[in-house]
Amino acid sequence: MKNKRGSALVVGAGISGMRSALDLAEEGYRVTLIDKAPGLGGTLRQLDYQFPTDHCGMCKMLPVVERDSASQYCLRKGFFHENIDIMAATELVGIEGEPGKFQVTLRHQPTMVDPERCIGCAACVTVCPVEVPDEFNAGLTTRKAVYLPVPHNVPNHYVVDPAACSRCGECERVCPTGAIDLQLEARKAFKVLVVDDELVVRDSIKEWLEDAGFQVEMAESGVEALEKLSQGGCSLLLLDVKMPGMDGVEVLKNAREMHPDLDVVMMTAYATVETAVEAMKVGAMDYLMKPFDPEALVALVVNRYRKLLRMGEQQFEVGAIILAAGFANFDPASAPDTYGYHTFENVVTSIEYERLMSGTGPHGGKLLRPEDSQRIRKIAWLQCVGSRNLHLNADYCSSVCCMFSIKEALLAKEKSDGQVDAAIFYMDMRTFGKDFQRYRERAERDYGVRFIRSRVHSVEAGEAGCLQLRYSDIEGRMHAEDFDLVVLATGQRPPAGSDELAELCGVERTPSGFFKTEPFSFSRTAKQGIFVSGSFGGLRDISESVIQAGSAAFAASTLLHAGGGSLSRVTDDEPAYRDVTRDPPKVAAALCSCAGDLARAADFKAIAQKLEGMGLEVFLTERMCTREGLDEACRVLRESRANRVLLGACMPYVYQRKLKDLGKSIGLHPFLIEVADIRTPAFPGRGEDRARVTREIASVLSMAASRLQGIDPLPPRSVPLSRRALVVGGGIAGMTAALGIAEHGYEVDLIERSEKLGGNLHRLYRTLDGWSPQQLLEQTAAAVNKHPHISVHLEARVVHSEGQVGRFVTTLEHAGGAGETIEHGVAILATGGSEAKPQEYGYGQCDAIVTQHELEDQLQRGQVAPGDLTSVVMIQCVGSREEPRNYCSRVCCAAALKNALYLKEHNPHVEVYILYRDMMAYGFLESYYTQARRAGVVFIQYQVAAKPRVETANGAVTVTALDPLLQREIALSPDLLVLSSGIVPSNGNDELAGIFGVTVNRDGFYQEAEYKWRPVEFLREGVFACGIGHSPRSITESMAMAEAASQRALSILSRERTMGGSITAQVRHSLCSLCQLCIEACPYGARRYDAEDEVIVIDELACQGCGACAAVCPNSASVLRGYRDQQLFSMLDAALEELF
């Protein structure tokens, strides 16, 4: 892949960080992706299942086009992309410079294990004497000080937890490859001088620090300290404030005179804290409070030690910074007595429950009580723990907990064959996302999950090890019920380190600690060049995080582009490989003996003989994981002139990343190089039988050799692309997408069927947070209209489209009937939707009954004056969240709050009643719900079974509703009845979908490739969706989605030609019977029947090489490059020959 000039730093390698990084990398920018944790994946590492599929599916984020540039295996195991430098255990510690030219400083935590050398054999773990709680299992299990941060990573390298490590050095000794270096010598050279008049203090500090590997000197007075300092060699001074004779501050002054760079940390009792603070003004770096916490003290010294030596620091320049630091889970232990958490072991948080339920969790996936390992029969989920709570500075809804609790409850049902009773205690069930409502109903109806609208009062000890839950229902009655397990659905918080990050970036934060962003954007901060991505911006589920990560990447890309990012290419062209297509296969094998270790475990001579018998040239190398070892291998392979190469080594995934370099060095396409894992058969603990190890290694190698001998040497072809985009729909989403692409220098055709741009924006005058949609519309439409790269086609319709990604040809029909044909590489469908016309509650019978849009319009035009009103009733979920329109429209609760607050603001005396089912005040909208209640808006909950009734007589409206608290009907006679009727997709979406070969869901919204992982893409490659044509959403949400869609489109448009994968399907036409089973079987829509030429045609870019077509084809007319039948037969023969 060719690279563009320009690079970005992405901080945080969870889902959103990965998405942002991939988005930029696929577009050709260089990305550095860092994470504080020693592994990638963020929260998702710990979660096995996600709703609504109850599968994982994270791998679907990997590139589809140019997929050979990235890893193509389980993303929870690991990940690489040739344009992304991944640095785990790394923090951002400095930012200087300006947007487009930031100088950033990173600090790497030492892992003490060289990942290039660690082969994952676990010898170190067996000797490590330390046991600490394992974060991966949320502390439910233990691990050693040397451990795998994510047990399922591939390749998986051990790391040492420096805080837990006792520095016994055992692991260093047993490591077969010398990969561990505890850096004991470096610490010994670091001398700490402890100055305190009390012997016991000096002694204990000395003991702690020596245990941590440091050299310690002591002084009992200022005078002695200065004397010792004068001898030199001291790196850090720990100095007591209050000492007889010369006090600490004086010592400090003298010491600094002697050694101006000396690092000094004051030690103080509570009484003299002020002096310590003063001391920092005269040069002390920090202070420590007595009595000391040994752990904190050692950590501080380690920190100073690393800082002083500038250990692991690295500086470089990037154009943009994306912050994707994720979120922290609310810790119930941080608040006083949260539902008995930490009092009862059987009260757990959601994340603890996820681990409890996981196959890699403490009980291998069995649902057992943490306290006594008894079988769990009843589980209660308590919602809103740490969310929607003003006392905990959380005037927000965490947005994700309702859905994950339903998922957890549903999985509990599934795992137990319905035996476990699952009850969810909630205030509002916020099922506001696409298909969430149906998911909830499925849980309730098909699985019997109990949903209990209630306030939980307390959790106490119950019978037989159970917990007794006391709660009051919506009618105010108290109940008590026993459960085996109580799961606290803990909300989100800004992650640890947010304070430092905010300070570093100079970005303002909201009162609850989240980064502030600009109006109508979730990713742009006030600080140019610094963007926030994913849940770090606050309260998002995976799907929204992925969308928003795309939007952040888009913002960064726009900045990099404006800075000349795509003007020049920096990397070399595709390397020139030797043409070996006409040469008979000649395989050379380079086998790594792992510095002799492997040669002892197996008979390499016999293995070499066996391979030579198959016609291979065999070379032995010492240690291929080192630079020298690999260079040596390259040298012999170059000389051998073989045209296929087999590497026998450990950890094939590590080599996968090096194959391109290796290929370049020996002039062979990486497709013709194969890595076979010969290390695993000889892992410790697998027996010492040399003959068996030899046989297994020979089997692995001869299989790989057979595959290489049979491989088709034709390199994958590159395909030219049409670098032009078609955007259908001229609302805010379509305009945003068109502008985004045009600003990157590509031509865009924007198609709008009405006579003007703007869509729904024409009917909106205010947002809940006080911004003006009209101004947004004006600015955006003006920008679109004057943009030299955008051709706007008003009153035009798409009537036909054919072709495939990179080469679509689409026909438009203009108002007069004139046709026009456009060639384009990508298409974005942004055809939107509109407010539904209510069919119920007397709408249309009386002028006093209006929709939310109509109310807003009438208020704006002055047709309704708030001052004239005495009473207004609003009904939520009109025609929504029931079949056939069984989805939440997501914007109506916000609209109701907005209009209610507006009325109250302009006339505090007006009575406003909102009749609702669940207030969908998700995320930061919750604060407006709070505001509305404070302003006196009355909220009355109703059930679907007992909906409000509306009667009209002589232009007057009467609304009758059941008040759940009073348990009787109330009658209201409002001046206005406002119906929140929700959103329906534009008519014509389904027709347009048909034209582009994509689909709509049963509600008529676009059906994305995958709800969570590919939310803006269709299964059909090169076609994207955004805005409310995809699902109901707010203006800002629609714009974020449009940006995400443009970013995906840019990853295709940014190239003149693109490569299909090296493994793609082919058709042998002479054998093909045209049964078309392969077309049905292809999950990517990459095959079609060309009726004219009577052949099956493959779209090489869309084909992902999955092989479903080859499997379904009975006579191998459809085949997969690199996996032909003959090849597989000989591989099987080779494997079986050794083992049976």
Place this chain on the structure above:
Amino acid sequence: MARTAAIEVTEGNPVKALQEFFRTLLERGKIEALLVARHLPVRNAVMPTLVTDPQQLAGADPLAPVFPINAAKVVSRLTRKPFEGRVAVVLRPCEIRAFIELVKLKQGRREQLIIIGMDCLGAYGNVDYLRFAAAAGDGSSATLDFIRNALEGRGTAFEDFDITTACKACEHFVAESADLSFELLGATLGEGLPLQANTPLGEALLGELGLASTREPAGRKEAVLDLLAQRTAYRDRMFAETAAATSDLDKLMSYLGHCVNCYNCRVACPVCYCRECVFTTDVFDHEPAQFLRWARKKGALKMPTDTVFYHLTRLAHMSTACVGCGQCSNACPNHVPVMELFRTIAAGTQRAFDYEAGRSVEEEPPLSTFREKEFFEVTGGKD
């Protein structure tokens, strides 16, 4: 929808009645041509014949107890692409079912086709039929003898043979998917031969021909159930015996021991639709050295190789489409009981996918559909 008309039968000869009916179709321009089994001038040969001239219908005899090939194959060749006008094809139920499978595999089209079926009383093996016909003197008398014996309870056995095992085990002897079908079972031929319309197309045709409706013969239901019970019982015995005879790899190798890789079975198989079988492509062009390696490994190698592999592959590919017509066994020169094996395995694979080969064009072939929740007993509901 089902509507029944009666075709007049003269001289107690239903074959003549059929010929008359076909002649009407051709003469009244309802069809361009008719594909029907017909006695050839060659002695006792009965072959599917495409007839356009009504005069040539004299030898047409779809009731002859023989079908040397499964005619679905030729119908597929006739209908792969659109043509002028409409053609009627007269097929046995197993031929219709095979054709339905081929339509799903895009190897034929049902449009422009009128499918005429009949209750199938079974057929003799190709070689046996020659003896049967010779004994009767000529093909036409042989057919009448066969029908009378079968319908009047005298059975179908002749000398030392009977109809094929496939026919004896066949429970699909009624042509349910045909547009029109002649219902021999339970009919009193003197009162006419019932012709049933199973589809709107068939019904419309009956209307156009002005054939009067009649009621289903009183004895039909019972006759059908009787035959079904016989056939099913025979079939289940066959399944049990075959399963026992092939219960492990050694037994299977011995079961297929006489196979010589002539591939006649797959040529005869109506649903084996590949233009070229994978076993005759380069995929199985083993290197000469490979044979030696295999031989060396066990000390001896039976040649030709890949015989069991061939049958297993064909089972994997085609058992979900197998209609049990028995042409594979009919074609085998070495009397390998291929049909028995295929039907036994097919019963399992089709049950696994809740699929029945030939039942309906609407039913998608199992491997072309993806169902998220299937094989619960294997996956335990997790995937």
